[in-house]
Amino acid sequence: MREVTYSRKIRFQFLLYSVFLFLLLEVLLRLPYFPSVQFRLEDKKLHCLETSGGLFSIPWMRLCPNQSLELYHPEKNIRYRVSTDFRGERITYRVGADVNDISGGNSSKQDVPEVWVLGDSVALGYLVSDQESLPWALNSILEQKNTRIRVRNLGVDALGSFGIQERLTEVLKDSSPPIVAYWIYHISDFTDSYRELQLQNSVKKRIFVRVSYILSKYSAVFNTFKIVYERYKPESAENLVIPSSGSVLGPDHPHRKAAISLFEFVKEKKIPLVLVFLPEPNEKYEPVVDSALVKEVRQIAIDSGIPVLDLQQTIYDYWKKDSQEIFLPKDGHPNPSLYRFIASEIEKDIH
Numbered sequence: 001m002r003e004v005t006y007s008r009k010i011r012f013q014f015l016l017y018s019v020f021l022f023l024l025l026e027v028l029l030r031l032p033y034f035p036s037v038q039f040r041l042e043d044k045k046l047h048c049l050e051t052s053g054g055l056f057s058i059p060w061m062r063l064c065p066n067q068s069l070e071l072y073h074p075e076k077n078i079r080y081r082v083s084t085d086f087r088g089e090r091i092t093y094r095v096g097a098d099v100n101d102i103s104g105g106n107s108s109k110q111d112v113p114e115v116w117v118l119g120d121s122v123a124l125g126y127l128v129s130d131q132e133s134l135p136w137a138l139n140s141i142l143e144q145k146n147t148r149i150r151v152r153n154l155g156v157d158a159l160g161s162f163g164i165q166e167r168l169t170e171v172l173k174d175s176s177p178p179i180v181a182y183w184i185y186h187i188s189d190f191t192d193s194y195r196e197l198q199l200q201n202s203v204k205k206r207i208f209v210r211v212s213y214i215l216s217k218y219s220a221v222f223n224t225f226k227i228v229y230e231r232y233k234p235e236s237a238e239n240l241v242i243p244s245s246g247s248v249l250g251p252d253h254p255h256r257k258a259a260i261s262l263f264e265f266v267k268e269k270k271i272p273l274v275l276v277f278l279p280e281p282n283e284k285y286e287p288v289v290d291s292a293l294v295k296e297v298r299q300i301a302i303d304s305g306i307p308v309l310d311l312q313q314t315i316y317d318y319w320k321k322d323s324q325e326i327f328l329p330k331d332g333h334p335n336p337s338l339y340r341f342i343a344s345e346i347e348k349d350i351h
Contacts, residue, residue: 025221025224030220034224035072037220037227039071040216045069046067047062048063049061049062050062056206056207058199058206059210059213060163060166060167062088063082063089067082067083069081075330076331078127078328080129080132087174089152090124090153090155091130091136091153092138092150092151092152093150094131113148113149114149114175114179115142115178116151116178116181117153117184118167118168119159119184119185120157120188121155121186121188122184122278123135123154124155127331128335132339133339134184134339137339137343138151138343138347140343141343142347149179149350154171158192161189161193161259162193162196162261163196164262165265168181168269177269177271178271180272180274181266181273181274182274183274184276185277186278187280187293193253196254196258247292249296249300255297256300259297259304260300263300272307274306274309274349276310276311277294278312279311279312279316280294280332285327285329285332290312294312298310311345
């Protein structure tokens with residue numbers, strides 16, 4: 001009997017010390033000495049889960065409404081500001097005299113023709129401030145030419161083809177189809193399709209994503225473990241061209257199926273979609289044209305009757321001529337100068 005009591009006492013003490021250590025680490029890791037953890041916690045303030053479908057529905061990541069945060073990414077030494085409107089969309093125009101005043105964006109302005117920019121972090125404008133993003137640059141060009149067109153940024157981090165279809169389903173509940181919607185294609189859509197397929201087929205995966213989101217939003221310890229894991233896993237390099245030869249997308253590949261489903265959806269909903277291709281960065285952050293994956297996705301779009309705006313060679317020539325950087329250092333996303341150039345090319349396509 002004494003042995004049982006002693007054993008319980010040891011377990012209780014171990015649990016008590018573990019809780020104390022966890023709480024101590026939660027406090028210590030939030031100090032300025034750990035900027036990477038601080039960035040993760042601040043960045044999560046921008047991201048919300050779409051939960052309207054219930055506890056076991058697919059947890060789609062969205063931007064939180066009415067946010068305006070200045071973030072600093074320590075590993076990449078980049079400081080930028082992200083602001084969202086009442087719909088949880090990144091703002092694309094100046095409201096009033098102050099860019100931080102986003103309360104005036106609470107009017108949906110249904111009478112104004114719209115251009116939608118769709119996609120993941122490239123469309124969103126990851127690591128650049130609001131006024132440096134592609135949708136903002138495109139909206140500014142249209143304003144300068146006195147066109148009555150408003151550009152909406154529908155980009156969301158890590159959004160694949162099926163996720164874009166779900167995003168459009170949400171937007172169409174309150175908005176009419178635009179005059180044109182541009183999907184800024186990115187190679188990460190390849191792996192996003194696997195992740196989204198898992199979310200569709202696995203309740204356990206959906207629960208895991210929800211738990212992971214809550215922990216990453218509130219726990220410094222959890223974010224520390226994620227940073228260490230991502231730093232040492234082989235695929236830690238971001239946004240680089242996927243090495244490939246021959247066929248990449250088989251007839252039953254989830255990325256092919258998701259893309260075809262999206263193309264059928266936009267035609268059914270009468271959304272004039274244009275698929276935009278940009279060159280991808282290699283390990284030296286130089287533009288690469290026509291990777292095997294891009295060739296196949298482009299052909300899928302053509303076979304599905306979806307217009308394609310292929311800016312790969314145009315951007316490559318622009319980079320070659322001016323010999324300037326077009327990707328963010330230590331990252332691979334487009335930099336502000338490339339976003340402005342892409343915006344100018346898209347504006348030509350609109351007209």
